[in-house]
Amino acid sequence: MATFSIEGQHQLKGSIQPQGAKNEALQILCAVLLTAEEITINNIPDIVDVNKLIDLLRNLGVKVNKISKGSYTFKADDVNLKYLESEAFKEDGKGLRGSIMIVGPLLARFGKGYIPKPGGDKIGRRRLDTHFEGFINLGADFRYNKEDHFYGVEAKKLKGTYMLLDEASVTGTANIVMAAVLAEGRTTIYNAACEPYLQQLCKMLNRMGAKISGVGSNMLIIDGVDELGGTEHRMLPDMIEIGSWIGLAAMTKSELTIKNVSWNDLGQIPNVFRKLGITVEQQGDNIHIPAHTDGYEIQSFIDGSILTISDAPWPGFTPDLLSIVLVVATQARGSVLIHQKMFESRLFFVDKLIDMGAKIILCDPHRATVIGHDFKSSLKATTMTSPDIRAGVSLLIAALSAKGTSTIHNIEQIDRGYENIDERLRAIGAKITRLPSN
Known part of the structure; x- marks a missing residue:
């Protein structure tokens, strides 16, 4: 198993091009x-x-x-x-x-x-x-x-x-x-x-x-x-990767431009991140995320009840981004209920986030409530193993925002869905090193 070593709490800056879908x-x-x-x-x-x-x-x-x-x-x-x-x-x-x-x-x-x-x-x-x-x-x-x-x-x-x-x-x-x-x-x-x-x-x-x-x-x-x-x-650009970079920018308080995103094919993705309080700006066919130096605040429903983000068939929100949304919510102001309807094991990576200091209540295999830290308490570095593609990238984003140096094993899972992710992240300022298999 190959491994990533990630030094967290570095602001990123620049632009990134999404891979093909x-x-x-x-x-x-x-x-x-x-x-x-x-x-x-x-x-x-x-x-x-x-x-x-x-x-x-x-x-x-x-x-x-x-x-x-x-x-x-x-x-x-x-x-x-x-x-x-x-x-x-x-x-x-x-x-x-x-x-x-x-x-x-x-x-x-x-x-x-x-x-x-x-x-x-x-x-x-x-x-x-x-x-x-x-x-x-x-x-x-x-x-x-x-x-x-x-x-x-x-x-x-x-x-x-x-x-x-x-x-x-x-x-x-x-x-x-x-x-x-x-x-x-x-x-x-x-x-x-x-x-x-x-x-x-x-x-x-x-x-x-x-x-x-x-x-x-x-x-x-x-x-x-x-x-x-x-x-x-x-091929269209990969909408899951685009959502991943939006979440990465918010969690690391970084200013990022995601280029050539095929905006008209993103559906609910920009709106869902906006509900988490993230500024998602359209610049032509690019997405610009300004540095969220003052954090971001989760919206409530009109009646004041807790926001629920759930997956649904298109044009609903894609289930592949719920793991990213959950991680992003750990540092927001406010709380959100994540409801993963489609897959009953996809939320089981939250124990690793809890180990890092996140406030998450796993209600059942399909639902988790996240109480955000508002950046008043950083996630703490730890050693983890990537269980699948999307959870793996979610843990990587958490590690890039965490205090200290984290280790993620079984990164072959991440490589299944993300092209040269360590090289591309280093190009915008991430401190990430790929360690060979033992």
């Missing part, structure tokens, strides 16, 4: 399997999870060519379907949550798709029912080997249908959309996810020749086509 990349990269023609993708983040998926595509026989930093071409004109039944695939596929989204494209184009139970963050139950129920609705046969934890779907020809999803799953919607674009007839998906990254996928597929309408709404209508062609696509 991780969650978009995992969808878009899987979509290259839908055509034999070349696809060019730009602004791909250089992070562990994305690189694992690119390697998986290579192993499937996709021709991958790196043009420049963040830009690649992909050509899936000679896909090796035998790899799907190999022991190597079972090992490669289970190490990455995003691998589930190769199933829809493979099923649509080749009539079969397999996947081992995928990995990813240990943040609670993350069921796959929505994906496979969608494939079954399109006419696929489903099988599951309990001994190997191996899923499979097969169909001679998918047929369009109406379906009401049991949850607005982003990856589930993406997978079903990618299967439906080559199905026979019309598919209507109601209660579809409508996140900007899902919109990006639909726009890319339409450029490839798909016929998808309702993009940006929770009802997608897809008229199947016989084949898709090549295209060029550019």
Whole structure:
């Protein structure tokens, strides 16, 4: 396990450019399997999870060519379907949550798709029912080997249908959309996810020749086509990273500019941080955070009751930023209730913040009340282990604001979602050192 050593309480200054969006990349990269023609993708983040998926595509026989930093071409004109039944695939596929989204494209184009139970963050139950129920609705046969934890779907020809999803799953919607674009007839998906990254996928597929309408709404209508062609696509900036840098600026009382944020795709994110008392200024397509030398004060609801921040499907607030919001609240004036509805284990990192001196009451697996210090009492440095991507970055932000030198182990979790994070933070004044694995 590699480690970060972080010396806290240094003000940062300057600008930082967000990486390409991780969650978009995992969808878009899987979509290259839908055509034999070349696809060019730009602004791909250089992070562990994305690189694992690119390697998986290579192993499937996709021709991958790196043009420049963040830009690649992909050509899936000679896909090796035998790899799907190999022991190597079972090992490669289970190490990455995003691998589930190769199933829809493979099923649509080749009539079969397999996947081992995928990995990813240990943040609670993350069921796959929505994906496979969608494939079954399109006419696929489903099988599951309990001994190997191996899923499979097969169909001679998918047929369009109406379906009401049991949850607005982003990856589930993406997978079903990618299967439906080559199905026979019309598919209507109601209660579809409508996140900007899902919109990006639909726009890319339409450029490839798909016929998808309702993009940006929770009802997608897809008229199947016989084949898709090549295209060029550019990833949006990562909204989770943007939110992380807003929180970092506030906690370290730093003046920061976050550049090229695609403001119109940020949804509730700026408003939620404003409710915590943080000044979020729009400057063109940049975000400017002034130094909060006098701290920041949490708003109350109109009736005076305690502010509650909870996650919800888009255009609600993304669950991936609740960990950041919780950490930021530890130094605010006032109190807030954080309600994590989606994942029952995502708040379990708060014991580490309590060890640092934060005032947090973990009400149950889904709710935590934070009583802010108003910077009258600093968090104290400690030794921690990163449990998942978002909690890991939250702990890193806490360490950068804390008094003393903190240690964070298992930073491979952070590397899964954040590109060269230590180098980029050092460039704006952070005192952070990466220590090699023992």
